Structures are given as C-alpha cells and as structure tokens.
Amino acid sequence: MTRLSSDDFRALVTAMASAVADNAERLTELDRAIGDGDHGANMQRGFDAVAADLDTLAAKPLPEALKAAGMKLVMTVGGASGPLVGTFFMTLGKELPEEFDRAGFTEAFSKAVAAVAARGKSHQGQKTLLDVLFPMQAALEDGKSVGEIATIAGQAAEATIPILATRGRASFLGERSIGHMDPGAASVALLASVAASMLEQQP
Amino acid sequence: MTRLSSDDFRALVTAMASAVADNAERLTELDRAIGDGDHGANMQRGFDAVAADLDTLAAKPLPEALKAAGMKLVMTVGGASGPLVGTFFMTLGKELPEEFDRAGFTEAFSKAVAAVAARGKSHQGQKTLLDVLFPMQAALEDGKSVGEIATIAGQAAEATIPILATRGRASFLGERSIGHMDPGAASVALLASVAASMLEQQP
Amino acid sequence: MKKLMNGADTILSESLAGFTQAHADIVTLDGSGKFVRRRELRPGKVALVSGGGSGHEPLHAGFVGIGMLDAACPGQVFTSPTPDQMVEAAQAVDTGAGVLFIVKNYEGDVMNFDMAAEMMADMTGAQVQQLITNDDIAVEDSLFTTGRRGVAGTLVVEKIVGAAAEQGMDLAGLKALGERVNRACRSFGVALSSCTVPAAGKPTFDIGEGEMEFGVGIHGEPGRRRAPLATADAIAAEMCEGIVKDLGQVAGRNALLFVNGFGGTPLMELYLMHHSARRLFEGHGVQIARSLTGSYVTALDMAGCSITLALLDDDLLALWDAPVRTAALRWGV
Amino acid sequence: MKKLMNGADTILSESLAGFTQAHADIVTLDGSGKFVRRRELRPGKVALVSGGGSGHEPLHAGFVGIGMLDAACPGQVFTSPTPDQMVEAAQAVDTGAGVLFIVKNYEGDVMNFDMAAEMMADMTGAQVQQLITNDDIAVEDSLFTTGRRGVAGTLVVEKIVGAAAEQGMDLAGLKALGERVNRACRSFGVALSSCTVPAAGKPTFDIGEGEMEFGVGIHGEPGRRRAPLATADAIAAEMCEGIVKDLGQVAGRNALLFVNGFGGTPLMELYLMHHSARRLFEGHGVQIARSLTGSYVTALDMAGCSITLALLDDDLLALWDAPVRTAALRWGV
Ligand SMILES: Nc1ncnc2c1ncn2[C@@H]1O[C@H](COP(=O)(O)OP(=O)(O)O)[C@@H](O)[C@H]1O
Ligand SMILES: Nc1ncnc2c1ncn2[C@@H]1O[C@H](COP(=O)(O)OP(=O)(O)O)[C@@H](O)[C@H]1O
Ligand SMILES: [Mg+2]
Ligand SMILES: [Mg+2]
Ligand SMILES: [Mg+2]
Ligand SMILES: [Mg+2]
Incomplete structure (x- = not known):
C-alpha cells in the first residue's frame, strides 16, 4: 500500500510547476508551429496558481487535494488544455482512495484518462495529449516501472510528430499538421517525467 | 524678338514630361525624407496629363497654351505643388505677349514668381521651390545666359539643404528638416535644366 | 514586438x-x-x-x-x-x-x-x-x-x-x-502578416514579403496553405468561389456581404475587397442586400481580411436591421 | 509592400x-x-x-x-x-x-x-x-x-x-x-511603424524594433523626434501633459477624450491608451464626459495612435450627442 504524504504532494506540485515554467517557452514554440502559440503560457498560469495555493491544498487528504488542484487548473488554464488537464486531476482525485496499491492507482488513472477522452470527445491517434495518456495507461497495466513509464511517455510524445491532427487546433491545418510534435502531448510527457523522478527517489 | 513655335512648345513639354518621369523616383525619395513621399508621383501625374493634351495645347497661341497647361497642372497634380507650379505657368501665360524679348520674358517670369509666392503665402528662405525661382529671376534680371541660369537653379536647389523649413510639410519637422534638399526646389531646378538645354539648341 | x-x-x-x-x-x-x-x-x-x-x-x-x-x-x-x-x-x-x-x-x-x-x-x-x-x-x-x-x-x-x-x-x-x-453563413480568411501575441513577444508565424497565408483563422494559426501574394481580385475570386461552392444554391438569394479586417489592414483595402467580392457574388446571381465592412473579428495586429456571405431571407434581414446599441455596432437607437 | x-x-x-x-x-x-x-x-x-x-x-x-x-x-x-x-x-x-x-x-x-x-x-x-x-x-x-x-x-x-x-x-x-x-481641440500622435504609400511601394520612413516616432502627423511624415519605445503609460503621459499644457486651464472642464488609431493598431491597444490617458487627464481635474475610441483619422497602415482632448461645454456636448448617420459614425438615428 502507498500513501502519498502531504510533503510528497507538496514536492510533486512544486516540481511540476517549476518544470512547466522552465519548459513554457518550448511548449509555446510547439504550439506556435501548429496551434496558436499559447500552450506554455496556459500551463504555466495554471501550475503557478496551483503552487500558489499549495498550503491550502496540502492540508487536504490526497484525493481532495488532487480534485482541488484539478479544479484550480480548470479555472486558470483556459483554452483546450485547461478542461482536459483539469479533468484528469479532478477525476484522479475522485477515483483514488486515500491509501492505494498499484492496481488501485492504475484503475483511477484509467478512469481519469477516460474522463479526458470524454471531455475532449476524442480518442487515440488524433495528435493530442491522449496519445501520451493512453500509452502511459497501458504501461501501468503492463506492470512497467515508474521510470519505464516516463520513457514511454516521452516516446509517445515523439510519436505524435508524424500524425495528421484530427482534433485540436492543429486539425485546422490538415496536412500541414504533420511533422510537428503535439504541444499537449509534450506537456503530459513532461509531467510524467517529473512524477517519475520524484517517485523513483521514494524508498 | 523671340517667338516660341508650336513645335518648340511641343518639344519643350515633351522633354519636361519625360524628365519628370525619369526623375519621379528621386523626387519622391526627397519628399519621403522630409515630406510625405508623393512629390514625384504628383508632378508626373500632372506632366503626363499635360503631355496627353499636347495636340489641343499646341494648337493655341503660346500664352493660351501656357495658361491651359497651368490649369491642367492645377487640376491634376494636387498637393501643395499643384497650385504652385500650376499658378506659375498660368501666370506666365497671362503675362507673356505672343512675341517677347528678354525683358518681356523677364517681366512675365517675375510676375509668375510673385504669383506663386502669393499663392503660397511664402517668401525666399523657407526651404521651398521659391528658393530656386527667386535666384532664377535674379539671374534673368542680371542678363545671365540660359545655361548659367540652369546652373544657378541647380545650385539654388542644393542650397536648400541646410535651410530650416518654415513652410510646407517639412516645417512640421522643425530641426529635423535641416540636411535634406527640398523636393519642390529640386523639381524646379530640373525643369529649368530641361528648358535650358532646349533653348540652347535653338539657333 | x-x-x-x-x-x-x-x-x-x-x-x-x-x-x-x-x-x-x-x-x-x-x-x-x-x-x-x-x-x-x-x-x-x-x-x-x-x-x-x-x-x-x-x-x-x-x-x-x-x-x-x-x-x-x-x-x-x-x-x-x-x-x-x-x-x-x-x-x-x-x-x-x-x-x-x-x-x-x-x-x-x-x-x-x-x-x-x-x-x-x-x-x-x-x-x-x-x-x-x-x-x-x-x-x-x-x-x-x-x-x-x-x-x-x-x-x-x-x-x-x-x-x-x-x-x-x-x-x-x-x-x-x-x-x-x-x-x-460562410467565411474564408487570408493573412498578409502574422500577429504577435503579447506574451510570446514575436510573430506567431514567419512570412516572406511576397507571400500570404490562405485559409487562416483568427488566431495567427497557419492557414491551409502558403501561396504567393496575388492581386485583390484573384484573392477575392478564390475566397468567393469557395464560399459559393460550399453554400450551394445562391442565385436569386438576398445576402449580407461582410468584409472583415483582421486588425492590421486599413479600411481602404477592405472597401476594395468589398468591391471585388460584390462583383463576384453578383456574378453568381446573389443580391447583396446588406453590407458590413470593418475590423470586427480580429486577430490582434494581423494584416488581412475575411469575407463572409450570409444568405438572409426577409425575416433575417429584418432582424439584422433591428436596433442595436453596442460599443462596436450601433444603429436605429 | x-x-x-x-x-x-x-x-x-x-x-x-x-x-x-x-x-x-x-x-x-x-x-x-x-x-x-x-x-x-x-x-x-x-x-x-x-x-x-x-x-x-x-x-x-x-x-x-x-x-x-x-x-x-x-x-x-x-x-x-x-x-x-x-x-x-x-x-x-x-x-x-x-x-x-x-x-x-x-x-x-x-x-x-x-x-x-x-x-x-x-x-x-x-x-x-x-x-x-x-x-x-x-x-x-x-x-x-x-x-x-x-x-x-x-x-x-x-x-x-x-x-x-x-x-x-x-x-x-x-x-x-x-x-x-x-x-x-488638441491632439498629439505617436507612430510605432511607418505607413507604405501604394505608389511608393516601400515604407515612408525606416524605424527600428525598439523605436517610435514621437509627434507624428497622419502622412507617415517623420515626427518631431525619434525616441526609444516606452511603456504605454509613459507615452500617454508625455502626450497628455503636452495637451494639457497647451490648453491651459482644464480643471473642472467637461471633455471628449478621443483615442484615434492610425490604421495598423488594434482596438485592444487603443482602449489601453484610453485607460491611461483618462487617468492622466482626470488627474488634472478634467471630467471625461464623452469618449471615442477607434481608427477614424488614419495614415494607411501605420501603427500608432493619437490622443485628442476636446473641451466641450454643454452646448457643444449636446451637438456632439445629436443624431448622426454616416458610414463611420452613427448614433441616434
Ligand atoms: N479534443 C481534444 N482532445 C484531447 N486533447 C485535445 C483536444 N483538443 C486539444 N487538445 C490538446 O490541447 C492542446 C492545446 O492546448 P492549448 O494550446 O493550451 O489550448 P488551445 O488549443 O485552446 O490554445 C493540444 O496540443 C492537444 O494536445
Ligand atoms: N507655402 C509654400 N510656398 C512655396 N512652396 C511650397 C509651399 N508649400 C509647399 N511648397 C513646395 O511644395 C513641395 C511639396 O510638394 P508635394 O510633395 O507635391 O505636395 P505635398 O506637400 O502636399 O505632399 C515642397 O517641397 C515645397 O517646395
Ligand atoms: Mg494553444
Ligand atoms: Mg489558445
Ligand atoms: Mg508631398
Ligand atoms: Mg502630399
């Protein structure tokens, strides 16, 4: 059984927020190529807001903290990524018991991914962040290690490059969307790698 | 006694129109520096219109032809140069007898210059085309040759460079008008040199 | 920026x-x-x-x-x-x-x-x-x-x-x-320049002196294709033909022609596009019953415009004409 | 171009x-x-x-x-x-x-x-x-x-x-x-870019990325001076102080504040300038009784704006408010 302590949660959120800030320019650059050039700024605004609220959040039990963080993201990120990333954390919080094993986490994660797909009316293969979330889910189900999952997430983000977008702003470009990494996919891979390096350090 | 034949008039107008066309870009460039970048286009529009009307104009006696050419310039050039250059030719036509000697021409020229100054409510030393017209008038009065007058006109145009403009668009620039040749002055010097080379070829 | x-x-x-x-x-x-x-x-x-x-x-x-x-x-x-x-x-x-x-x-x-x-x-x-x-x-x-x-x-x-x-x-x-x-309603947009998002500080896309983005939206996202800059008539023709084709039956219909600037294009050019588009639509038998020309749905400082044709029957025309009093559209009140 | x-x-x-x-x-x-x-x-x-x-x-x-x-x-x-x-x-x-x-x-x-x-x-x-x-x-x-x-x-x-x-x-x-x-009425203009006259085919003046022309007119003529690009507040302050100084006695007077775009500047920036100018004029005791914001007196595609303050007494305000029905200004009819 795992139990993420309030300190772990703090550390995780802080690390995610600083990774997003450090990568905001790169994410925006990706969005400039096939979107509208705001993805980095959107994500940074959201994670900064969550980090600013950390004292309140960390005082809650983990599921509640995740739900509140997700709601905060919804209320601050805006754009397409706001409802999607927000829904992911809200659902994860809703589905995760306070104490959970790998199977419990995997189940909650799967439900969160399904909620994102439902919110986006989208599925795998459309050049969106789902193209990283689904492979992560499969890797979880396959029993892959935390480090392996992060690697898979990074590869999945790379694998969005040749895809023709049919969802999100990039879909407006038709054929011209081919040859660029999806910014939302890059964000999710980034968050996965942050989470992995945190959890790997755990005893 | 001189009498400008209808063919001479034709040749003169044609030469002026093509000189203006050839120099339009240079004149506009001068106007871009301290004006609004249209002087070449304005003059070209006017002289093209006069040239297009040449058959009608050349059929008239010289004074009438000059008046009509001036009126045509007024109706087509626009801007500040239209009323000024137009007034010059209109007045010259009004004041010039059909047959004239140097004194008669000098008198008509002086009246035309005075009419321009009245129209512009301006005088010498303000960085305008008057800074070429007045020296030309003085040279005429001094009995200078046609070629000398053209040279003086050219020098007078050059001499507008250090002047601080107090009339015309360049006056809006204050100190920044210093260091640039006045476009209207350049136009008048150009017309003077065309007239000189025509008249010098006369027997 | x-x-x-x-x-x-x-x-x-x-x-x-x-x-x-x-x-x-x-x-x-x-x-x-x-x-x-x-x-x-x-x-x-x-x-x-x-x-x-x-x-x-x-x-x-x-x-x-x-x-x-x-x-x-x-x-x-x-x-x-x-x-x-x-x-x-x-x-x-x-x-x-x-x-x-x-x-x-x-x-x-x-x-x-x-x-x-x-x-x-x-x-x-x-x-x-x-x-x-x-x-x-x-x-x-x-x-x-x-x-x-x-x-x-x-x-x-x-x-x-x-x-x-x-x-x-x-x-x-x-x-x-x-x-x-x-x-x-059908619309089509063309951009002559990118816009610059304040937070990004530089143009969303690079575009050369002789180029345009054809089929752009209103976010500085690249369009369907990059094309050499053409005359207004040629640009309007491709935009209007696309609109007519998509609408289907247009002959004899009343319409609103809306030429919309993207923010960096002055009225002189928009009215010229109106002139060009009107002739093209009228050639298809459309009756241009109402016009709107101006920068109303913009993309920051992007240069370019969109053309919208809205087929409006008498009921819809009457609603278009009804009084409106807002910061940007105002008539009848 | x-x-x-x-x-x-x-x-x-x-x-x-x-x-x-x-x-x-x-x-x-x-x-x-x-x-x-x-x-x-x-x-x-x-x-x-x-x-x-x-x-x-x-x-x-x-x-x-x-x-x-x-x-x-x-x-x-x-x-x-x-x-x-x-x-x-x-x-x-x-x-x-x-x-x-x-x-x-x-x-x-x-x-x-x-x-x-x-x-x-x-x-x-x-x-x-x-x-x-x-x-x-x-x-x-x-x-x-x-x-x-x-x-x-x-x-x-x-x-x-x-x-x-x-x-x-x-x-x-x-x-x-x-x-x-x-x-x-007193006005003052600033340009962030030149305009391009169609017949000339190139910008009337060259201007660097970090520069502005201060005190421009509406013909792309150079302004009184070239200055480093400043914040909107700093630009507005210099413009508004010049206007107030020139008008003389302004405290307690009613005025129209007119922020005018030069053609290439979008509304977002013009309203921001309105906000800045209003605060400055109000600081001098001017009552901003009417506002107009938009690109009405332009210089082709030039970026920038002018600020106009018009001190209007009740008679003049009533005439300003009177019905107008033109292509570009319309109210009350
Ligand atoms: N329907 C959708 N389903 C899943 N993901 C989506 C969908 N639409 C957009 N996205 C994701 O959102 C990202 C864009 O986010 P962002 O740039 O913040 O928002 P916006 O597109 O509104 O500017 C895309 O790269 C893509 O991964
Ligand atoms: N008041 C004036 N008196 C004499 N010449 C003038 C006056 N105002 C302008 N000019 C002349 O007109 C020239 C500019 O002509 P042009 O560029 O065609 O007109 P505009 O200034 O209206 O654009 C100036 O270079 C100057 O020589
Ligand atoms: Mg985006
Ligand atoms: Mg966006
Ligand atoms: Mg000029
Ligand atoms: Mg002019």
Missing part, C-alpha cells in the same frame, strides 16, 4: 478597463474582471452570453448591449475563458428566461462552455442552451474531427439572435434561429 | 467604388469619381464640404451623411484634391444657404481649397466660407510658418458643425462655431 502596452501581463486588464470606461453608458465590468455585462438588463428576456479568447476585439465585449449580447467573457489572449467566468456571467444576467451560450467552434471554447453549462445545471438548475458557430470553410468539415472554426459569421449570429431575443423569442426558438443563421 | 490591391493606380477608385456600394443608403459617388455626396440633401441647410488626401479613411467620406458632411473630395493618397473637385462638389450640394469648406491645415489642402473658393466666387457668386482645423500640438505654432497640422480633431469639428448645420445654423454661425471647436 511593438505594442502600446505596459506589459504582457496587464495588457488585457488595462484594455478591458479602458473599454468599460469608454462605454460606461452601455456596459459594466464585473468587479473581478471576469465578464463584461450589459448595464441595464431586460427582465424576461433570454440572456445571451458569449466569450472566447481575447485579441479579437471588438468581438465579443464590443457587442454587448441592447439588441445583441447580455454578457461577454474575455479569456486571455487567444485562450478561451474559464468556466467560472461563464457561470458568474450567466448568473449575473439571467432574469429567469434562461441563458443561451454562443460559442465559436474551438475545442477550448466548447469544453469550457460545456463545463460551465454542466455547473449551471448542477448548481442552480438554470436553463442553459448552447449554440455553436462554425462558419469557416477553410477547414474541411467532418463528424470525426474538430470540424470548422467559428469566425466572423459569429457576429452575424450574435446580431440576429440578439434582435430576436430583444423581441421576446424563447430559449429554444433562439437556439434554432442561431443554428439557422450559422448554416446560412 | 503587402496590400490587398490590384495596382497602385487603381486602389483609390476601386476602394471608393466599394465604399459607395457598401453605403449606398447614405452616399453616392459622383460619376467621375471626384466626390462622395450625401444621397439626400436637405434644402436650406448650409452645405458642408470637406476633403483631403486619401489614406485617412474613414475620414472624410465616412463622415458624409445626416448630421455631418454633405460632400467629401478624395485626393490621391496623401495628396490634396484639386480645385475642380471642390467646385463640382460644392455646386452639387449647395441648396442656396452657402457652402462651408472644412480644411485641414496643410498647404496643399489650403491652397487647393483657396483656388476652389476663388473659382466659386468668380463663376457662380456662391457664398463660400472656409474653416481651417489645426489641432496638432506636435508642431510649433507661429504666424510666419505653415503652423500646426489639422489631424484627428477635424472629426470633432465636422461632427459638431454638422449637427449645428442640420439644426439650421447659418454660414457665418457655422464658421464661428467651427473655429470655437477647433480651438477647444
């Missing part, structure tokens, strides 16, 4: 403050800056709420007022607003007859308005309906994709639905009317 | 054609394209005729209509129109009560309108008066020079004089009124 601003983080709030000061007779800004609302509501009227990313000014706040919207929610530049904005706006302007959200078809906007509608239903049981605009034919339509963007036609929908709401039409009727107007 | 046009030699005529087609309910274009006139004249009303170089759209043709101008004469781009245009326009719209020429203070405009007035007097004995606007404080004034330029304040003069003409004021009264309004 050259903009009249104090900083990328305050440009939006300062601009909104100026907007509401300048039009204090028509609108007010909610205390937290979350939405712009009509100063005086009309009890019993269905409330119309729109919104979207900022940078498209005067859309949408410039269309708040008598005969058009009741509230507009401005997001960050080119970023859809968040659900709390729509919820608070809807609560502020709902006088009991229900709320219609008018949403441009971008997934960000659609999802955020969806969440807001769900929250409204959960929290207050208020009647909320959504109307999606998607008039941009530069994007291929399909059930399995995001579909077409909502662009300048949104103004036409907001004007006509706004007039009907003012006249007392109910929520279901307004949604159906809006869908009908949206189906009657 | 990137413009939506077919050629530099036809841009003006095609744009004018589009303008008059788009606003056929308000204006007509004279057959030879020499002037735009109000579709329906009001017999017995003094005729107001303005004009100037093109490239400032919607000025002046966009202000032809009920409550404003009776005719506008468009010159070539940035080149004043020719006397035949004013003469023919005046003859077409004079219904016997005389004609007032409203002329921005540029020597080209002044001389061409002068010649037209002389011709009118010679030919027809018609009553013609002239009203010169010169609101631009960026230029030092002097009796011995060209003096100040007429810029955005011209709109305010045309609106207020137009309203009084509609109400039946006579020619002498209108001229005096116009001079009073002109004296109450």
Whole structure:
C-alpha cells in the first residue's frame, strides 16, 4: 500500500510547476508551429496558481487535494488544455482512495484518462495529449516501472510528430499538421517525467 | 524678338514630361525624407496629363497654351505643388505677349514668381521651390545666359539643404528638416535644366 | 514586438478597463474582471452570453448591449475563458428566461462552455442552451474531427439572435434561429502578416514579403496553405468561389456581404475587397442586400481580411436591421 | 509592400467604388469619381464640404451623411484634391444657404481649397466660407510658418458643425462655431511603424524594433523626434501633459477624450491608451464626459495612435450627442 504524504504532494506540485515554467517557452514554440502559440503560457498560469495555493491544498487528504488542484487548473488554464488537464486531476482525485496499491492507482488513472477522452470527445491517434495518456495507461497495466513509464511517455510524445491532427487546433491545418510534435502531448510527457523522478527517489 | 513655335512648345513639354518621369523616383525619395513621399508621383501625374493634351495645347497661341497647361497642372497634380507650379505657368501665360524679348520674358517670369509666392503665402528662405525661382529671376534680371541660369537653379536647389523649413510639410519637422534638399526646389531646378538645354539648341 | 502596452501581463486588464470606461453608458465590468455585462438588463428576456479568447476585439465585449449580447467573457489572449467566468456571467444576467451560450467552434471554447453549462445545471438548475458557430470553410468539415472554426459569421449570429431575443423569442426558438443563421453563413480568411501575441513577444508565424497565408483563422494559426501574394481580385475570386461552392444554391438569394479586417489592414483595402467580392457574388446571381465592412473579428495586429456571405431571407434581414446599441455596432437607437 | 490591391493606380477608385456600394443608403459617388455626396440633401441647410488626401479613411467620406458632411473630395493618397473637385462638389450640394469648406491645415489642402473658393466666387457668386482645423500640438505654432497640422480633431469639428448645420445654423454661425471647436481641440500622435504609400511601394520612413516616432502627423511624415519605445503609460503621459499644457486651464472642464488609431493598431491597444490617458487627464481635474475610441483619422497602415482632448461645454456636448448617420459614425438615428 502507498500513501502519498502531504510533503510528497507538496514536492510533486512544486516540481511540476517549476518544470512547466522552465519548459513554457518550448511548449509555446510547439504550439506556435501548429496551434496558436499559447500552450506554455496556459500551463504555466495554471501550475503557478496551483503552487500558489499549495498550503491550502496540502492540508487536504490526497484525493481532495488532487480534485482541488484539478479544479484550480480548470479555472486558470483556459483554452483546450485547461478542461482536459483539469479533468484528469479532478477525476484522479475522485477515483483514488486515500491509501492505494498499484492496481488501485492504475484503475483511477484509467478512469481519469477516460474522463479526458470524454471531455475532449476524442480518442487515440488524433495528435493530442491522449496519445501520451493512453500509452502511459497501458504501461501501468503492463506492470512497467515508474521510470519505464516516463520513457514511454516521452516516446509517445515523439510519436505524435508524424500524425495528421484530427482534433485540436492543429486539425485546422490538415496536412500541414504533420511533422510537428503535439504541444499537449509534450506537456503530459513532461509531467510524467517529473512524477517519475520524484517517485523513483521514494524508498 | 523671340517667338516660341508650336513645335518648340511641343518639344519643350515633351522633354519636361519625360524628365519628370525619369526623375519621379528621386523626387519622391526627397519628399519621403522630409515630406510625405508623393512629390514625384504628383508632378508626373500632372506632366503626363499635360503631355496627353499636347495636340489641343499646341494648337493655341503660346500664352493660351501656357495658361491651359497651368490649369491642367492645377487640376491634376494636387498637393501643395499643384497650385504652385500650376499658378506659375498660368501666370506666365497671362503675362507673356505672343512675341517677347528678354525683358518681356523677364517681366512675365517675375510676375509668375510673385504669383506663386502669393499663392503660397511664402517668401525666399523657407526651404521651398521659391528658393530656386527667386535666384532664377535674379539671374534673368542680371542678363545671365540660359545655361548659367540652369546652373544657378541647380545650385539654388542644393542650397536648400541646410535651410530650416518654415513652410510646407517639412516645417512640421522643425530641426529635423535641416540636411535634406527640398523636393519642390529640386523639381524646379530640373525643369529649368530641361528648358535650358532646349533653348540652347535653338539657333 | 511593438505594442502600446505596459506589459504582457496587464495588457488585457488595462484594455478591458479602458473599454468599460469608454462605454460606461452601455456596459459594466464585473468587479473581478471576469465578464463584461450589459448595464441595464431586460427582465424576461433570454440572456445571451458569449466569450472566447481575447485579441479579437471588438468581438465579443464590443457587442454587448441592447439588441445583441447580455454578457461577454474575455479569456486571455487567444485562450478561451474559464468556466467560472461563464457561470458568474450567466448568473449575473439571467432574469429567469434562461441563458443561451454562443460559442465559436474551438475545442477550448466548447469544453469550457460545456463545463460551465454542466455547473449551471448542477448548481442552480438554470436553463442553459448552447449554440455553436462554425462558419469557416477553410477547414474541411467532418463528424470525426474538430470540424470548422467559428469566425466572423459569429457576429452575424450574435446580431440576429440578439434582435430576436430583444423581441421576446424563447430559449429554444433562439437556439434554432442561431443554428439557422450559422448554416446560412460562410467565411474564408487570408493573412498578409502574422500577429504577435503579447506574451510570446514575436510573430506567431514567419512570412516572406511576397507571400500570404490562405485559409487562416483568427488566431495567427497557419492557414491551409502558403501561396504567393496575388492581386485583390484573384484573392477575392478564390475566397468567393469557395464560399459559393460550399453554400450551394445562391442565385436569386438576398445576402449580407461582410468584409472583415483582421486588425492590421486599413479600411481602404477592405472597401476594395468589398468591391471585388460584390462583383463576384453578383456574378453568381446573389443580391447583396446588406453590407458590413470593418475590423470586427480580429486577430490582434494581423494584416488581412475575411469575407463572409450570409444568405438572409426577409425575416433575417429584418432582424439584422433591428436596433442595436453596442460599443462596436450601433444603429436605429 | 503587402496590400490587398490590384495596382497602385487603381486602389483609390476601386476602394471608393466599394465604399459607395457598401453605403449606398447614405452616399453616392459622383460619376467621375471626384466626390462622395450625401444621397439626400436637405434644402436650406448650409452645405458642408470637406476633403483631403486619401489614406485617412474613414475620414472624410465616412463622415458624409445626416448630421455631418454633405460632400467629401478624395485626393490621391496623401495628396490634396484639386480645385475642380471642390467646385463640382460644392455646386452639387449647395441648396442656396452657402457652402462651408472644412480644411485641414496643410498647404496643399489650403491652397487647393483657396483656388476652389476663388473659382466659386468668380463663376457662380456662391457664398463660400472656409474653416481651417489645426489641432496638432506636435508642431510649433507661429504666424510666419505653415503652423500646426489639422489631424484627428477635424472629426470633432465636422461632427459638431454638422449637427449645428442640420439644426439650421447659418454660414457665418457655422464658421464661428467651427473655429470655437477647433480651438477647444488638441491632439498629439505617436507612430510605432511607418505607413507604405501604394505608389511608393516601400515604407515612408525606416524605424527600428525598439523605436517610435514621437509627434507624428497622419502622412507617415517623420515626427518631431525619434525616441526609444516606452511603456504605454509613459507615452500617454508625455502626450497628455503636452495637451494639457497647451490648453491651459482644464480643471473642472467637461471633455471628449478621443483615442484615434492610425490604421495598423488594434482596438485592444487603443482602449489601453484610453485607460491611461483618462487617468492622466482626470488627474488634472478634467471630467471625461464623452469618449471615442477607434481608427477614424488614419495614415494607411501605420501603427500608432493619437490622443485628442476636446473641451466641450454643454452646448457643444449636446451637438456632439445629436443624431448622426454616416458610414463611420452613427448614433441616434
Ligand atoms: N479534443 C481534444 N482532445 C484531447 N486533447 C485535445 C483536444 N483538443 C486539444 N487538445 C490538446 O490541447 C492542446 C492545446 O492546448 P492549448 O494550446 O493550451 O489550448 P488551445 O488549443 O485552446 O490554445 C493540444 O496540443 C492537444 O494536445
Ligand atoms: N507655402 C509654400 N510656398 C512655396 N512652396 C511650397 C509651399 N508649400 C509647399 N511648397 C513646395 O511644395 C513641395 C511639396 O510638394 P508635394 O510633395 O507635391 O505636395 P505635398 O506637400 O502636399 O505632399 C515642397 O517641397 C515645397 O517646395
Ligand atoms: Mg494553444
Ligand atoms: Mg508631398
Ligand atoms: Mg489558445
Ligand atoms: Mg502630399
């Protein structure tokens, strides 16, 4: 059984927020190529807001903290990524018991991914962040290690490059969307790698 | 006694129109520096219109032809140069007898210059085309040759460079008008040199 | 980047403050800056709420007022607003007859308005309906994709639905009317320059001196293709032919011709495009019964324009003509 | 140069054609394209005729209509129109009560309108008066020079004089009124980019990424000085302080604050400037009683804006508020 302590949660959120800030320019650059050039700024605004609220959040039990963080993201990120990333954390919080094993986490994660797909009316293969979330889910189900999952997430983000977008702003470009990494996919891979390096350090 | 034949008039107008066309870009460039970048286009529009009307104009006696050419310039050039250059030719036509000697021409020229100054409510030393017209008038009065007058006109145009403009668009620039040749002055010097080379070829 | 601003983080709030000061007779800004609302509501009227990313000014706040919207929610530049904005706006302007959200078809906007509608239903049981605009034919339509963007036609929908709401039409009727107007509108855009998002500080796309982006939207996103810059007539021809083809039967129909500037293109060029487009549409037998020319649905400082043709029957023309009093559109009152 | 046009030699005529087609309910274009006139004249009303170089759209043709101008004469781009245009326009719209020429203070405009007035007097004995606007404080004034330029304040003069003409004021009264309004107006402009004259094909001046032209007019002429690009607040402060200083006593006065875009600057920035300027003027005790924000007196595609403050007493405010129905300004009718 795992139990993420309030300190772990703090550390995780802080690390995610600083990774997003450090990568905001790169994410925006990706969005400039096939979107509208705001993805980095959107994500940074959201994670900064969550980090600013950390004292309140960390005082809650983990599921509640995740739900509140997700709601905060919804209320601050805006754009397409706001409802999607927000829904992911809200659902994860809703589905995760306070104490959970790998199977419990995997189940909650799967439900969160399904909620994102439902919110986006989208599925795998459309050049969106789902193209990283689904492979992560499969890797979880396959029993892959935390480090392996992060690697898979990074590869999945790379694998969005040749895809023709049919969802999100990039879909407006038709054929011209081919040859660029999806910014939302890059964000999710980034968050996965942050989470992995945190959890790997755990005893 | 001189009498400008209808063919001479034709040749003169044609030469002026093509000189203006050839120099339009240079004149506009001068106007871009301290004006609004249209002087070449304005003059070209006017002289093209006069040239297009040449058959009608050349059929008239010289004074009438000059008046009509001036009126045509007024109706087509626009801007500040239209009323000024137009007034010059209109007045010259009004004041010039059909047959004239140097004194008669000098008198008509002086009246035309005075009419321009009245129209512009301006005088010498303000960085305008008057800074070429007045020296030309003085040279005429001094009995200078046609070629000398053209040279003086050219020098007078050059001499507008250090002047601080107090009339015309360049006056809006204050100190920044210093260091640039006045476009209207350049136009008048150009017309003077065309007239000189025509008249010098006369027997 | 050259903009009249104090900083990328305050440009939006300062601009909104100026907007509401300048039009204090028509609108007010909610205390937290979350939405712009009509100063005086009309009890019993269905409330119309729109919104979207900022940078498209005067859309949408410039269309708040008598005969058009009741509230507009401005997001960050080119970023859809968040659900709390729509919820608070809807609560502020709902006088009991229900709320219609008018949403441009971008997934960000659609999802955020969806969440807001769900929250409204959960929290207050208020009647909320959504109307999606998607008039941009530069994007291929399909059930399995995001579909077409909502662009300048949104103004036409907001004007006509706004007039009907003012006249007392109910929520279901307004949604159906809006869908009908949206189906009657087709738009196509071309850009001669990129725009520059304040936070990004540099142009969204690079474009050469002799090039244009054909089939652009209103976010500085690249268009369907890059093409050599052509004459206005050639550009208008390709835009108008596309619109006519997509509309199908147009001969003998009355229409509104709306030439919309993207922010960096002056009126001289827009009227020239009007001239060109009118001739082309008239060649197809369209009767240009109404005209609108100006920069109404913009993309910051982008140069270029869109052409919208809206086929309007007599009922819709009458609603177009009905009085409107907003910051950006005003007639009859 | 990137413009939506077919050629530099036809841009003006095609744009004018589009303008008059788009606003056929308000204006007509004279057959030879020499002037735009109000579709329906009001017999017995003094005729107001303005004009100037093109490239400032919607000025002046966009202000032809009920409550404003009776005719506008468009010159070539940035080149004043020719006397035949004013003469023919005046003859077409004079219904016997005389004609007032409203002329921005540029020597080209002044001389061409002068010649037209002389011709009118010679030919027809018609009553013609002239009203010169010169609101631009960026230029030092002097009796011995060209003096100040007429810029955005011209709109305010045309609106207020137009309203009084509609109400039946006579020619002498209108001229005096116009001079009073002109004296109450002060403007100052700043450019972030040059404009490009179609016939020239390249920008009138070169300007670096971090620079602005301070004290520009509306022809892409260089300003009083080149300065490093500053924040909106700093720019507005220098503009507004100059205006207040020039106006003298402003505390406790009612005013119209007019933030005017030059063609390439979007509304978001103009409203931000409104916000900044309003605070500065209010700091001097000015009561901002009316606002106008938009691109009304432009310089082709130039980026930047001017700020105009017009001190208006109750009479002038009432005339500002009076109904107007033109292509570009419309309220109350
Ligand atoms: N329908 C959708 N389903 C899943 N992901 C989506 C969908 N639409 C957009 N996205 C994701 O959102 C990302 C864009 O986010 P962002 O740039 O913040 O918002 P916006 O597109 O509104 O500017 C895309 O890269 C993509 O991964
Ligand atoms: N008041 C004046 N008196 C004499 N010449 C003038 C006056 N005003 C302008 N000019 C001349 O006109 C020239 C500019 O002509 P042009 O560029 O065609 O007109 P505009 O200034 O209206 O654009 C100036 O270079 C100057 O020589
Ligand atoms: Mg984006
Ligand atoms: Mg000039
Ligand atoms: Mg966005
Ligand atoms: Mg000029």
